[in-house]
Amino acid sequence: MKTLITYCTTHGCTEKTATELKQFLGGEVLLINLKKEAVNDLSSFDRIIVGGSIHAGQIQKKIKEFCNEHYETLKNKELGLFICCMEEGEKAEIQLHDAFPEGLLLSAKATACLGGEFDFNKMNFFQKLIVKKVSKVENSVSHLNHDAIKRFSQQMNQIFNPFMFFV
Ligand SMILES: Cc1cc2nc3c(=O)[nH]c(=O)nc-3n(C[C@H](O)[C@H](O)[C@H](O)COP(=O)(O)O)c2cc1C
Numbered sequence: 001m002k003t004l005i006t007y008c009t010t011h012g013c014t015e016k017t018a019t020e021l022k023q024f025l026g027g028e029v030l031l032i033n034l035k036k037e038a039v040n041d042l043s044s045f046d047r048i049i050v051g052g053s054i055h056a057g058q059i060q061k062k063i064k065e066f067c068n069e070h071y072e073t074l075k076n077k078e079l080g081l082f083i084c085c086m087e088e089g090e091k092a093e094i095q096l097h098d099a100f101p102e103g104l105l106l107s108a109k110a111t112a113c114l115g116g117e118f119d120f121n122k123m124n125f126f127q128k129l130i131v132k133k134v135s136k137v138e139n140s141v142s143h144l145n146h147d148a149i150k151r152f153s154q155q156m157n158q159i160f161n162p163f164m165f166f167v
Pocket of ligand 1: 008009011012014055084086088118130
């Protein structure tokens with residue numbers, strides 16, 4: 001089983017999440033940061049996981065482009081889609097649904113909001129200003145959801161067995 005985790009990160013949280021996911025997935029797992037490397041040939045992968053983070057309501061443009069460019073291939077793979085963000089509950093779910101094409105969300109084996117982090121050491125002046133004003137947060141904080149990361153990888157690891165319907 002060969003898995004590709006392809007992601008975009010602005011301040012490193014999605015990269016941390018992708019690395020944590022990798023630990024729980026079986027087989028060979030390759031991590032690719034789409035901002036640094038391009039992936040053109042997806043044919044050798046059995047599973048593909050795509051993840052990005054939400055900034056001002058939007059996932060990274062490169063994730064959108066990747067999903068559109070490889071739409072048909074992704075639809076026919078064992079697919080996982082996730083976002084990192086600081087919103088929770090319904091707002092996070094809306095952001096997840098806006099981030100990926102509807103057809104991919106429907107065909108994916110696992111989809112999830114895996115939490116997020118505010119890292120003030122990595123933000124520029126304007127980002128700090130926005131986060132302080134909108135989220136009323138003054139210091140770095142992590143809400144990375146480690147249980148959700150584990151659940152997501154368990155869903156990805158599940159093997160479909162047609163005989164399960166007969167027991
Ligand atoms: C300037 C800025 C804008 C953000 N906007 C949103 C947002 O609209 N919705 C949200 O849920 N989280 C938002 N966040 C939180 C990020 O999604 C969170 O910090 C995430 O963990 C970033 O992941 P990354 O480090 O991989 O980019 C924002 C963060 C920053 C710094």
